[in-house]
Amino acid sequence: MKKHAVLALLCGIPLTQVTAGDLEQRAEQSRTVVKEFAGALKAELKSALKQGGPLQAITVCGTTAPAIARQQSLKHGWHIDRTSLKLRNPDKAPDSWEKSVLKKFETRKEAGENLAKMEYFEVVEQNGRKEFRYMKAIPTAEKPCLACHGTNIKPNIAAALDKRYPDDQARGFKAGDIRGAFSITQPM
Template sequence: MKRVLLLTAMFYCVPAALADAGDLDQRAAESRAVVKEFMGALKGQLKAALKEGGPVKAIEVCNVSAPAIAMAQSKKHGWKIGRTSLKLRNPANAPDAWERSVLEEFEARKAAGEDPKLMEHYELVSQDGRQVFRYMKAIPTAEKPCLACHGAKIRPEVAKILDRLYPQDQARGFRAGDIRGAFTITQPM
């Protein structure tokens, strides 16, 4: 009798576990697509701003447009979508404990030789008493345009605007290839 019950339980549990793994992979694929969309919109606006007014104009995109893009993506998908970092420019983007842990994991993976362009992490977690899907994709620092505002040698007129907009700015001193931060997504289950 015990064997029958055990086999019956396994019969129902194994497909459910496999379905959950498939669901996680599907959610990760959807998250990748949303990050690509977010990144594309942000890059497009940054390129246009750089062409129009250089790094000074690009700061406006990161200050005003990036949060608006995140909010629009969040509303469109019904998820919480944003960016975070261990070295913040905007304190409103501070990582929660889970995000901080993943960012630290990304740094360890980079130190071990992994390419930040390929780094992502996702899992189901318990948050506020319910299960949610969490996803993060590393943002590598590019030579151009990132270092104009995030590098060690920032032009004085750019630094002046950054100091005014972000008095607690920690997001400077990056080198090409560093992990600037990450896109972060929380999906309700």
């Protein structure tokens, strides 16, 4: 039995109660995984852009990003993905909890908070089960994001995006906007 569990028993604290230490530990693990995900994605995107330009990188984004998400979800036994209020891939639609967090992120941004460390986490009860949920904002950088998410997307890139994502809403972003968020669900 873990030390904190023994302590909890001795102190008469119900074991189902989530301690602040447990929350912080799960948040810290989530931050590490987000860093891995973002790092892997950035590296893939960079090399694809270098090799074949944005047109080829579209395929990389469309296959590599979901593949990394799946791989990491399997590795950790969590659900790990990206989502947004303005989607390119309709399969990434936020659920109601994610939507409310994304909206809170927008409010926090308007209040002047820096996007670099913007995150939110809490324990949520769903169908009688507790889950630890974590989200981290994804800022839009001028380079390379705007080539595929900005207002002046080159016609050949726009055409390729139209073909693959006929309902694409992930355009018209500016540098400094919240493009979306990483989202992690850890079963408890």
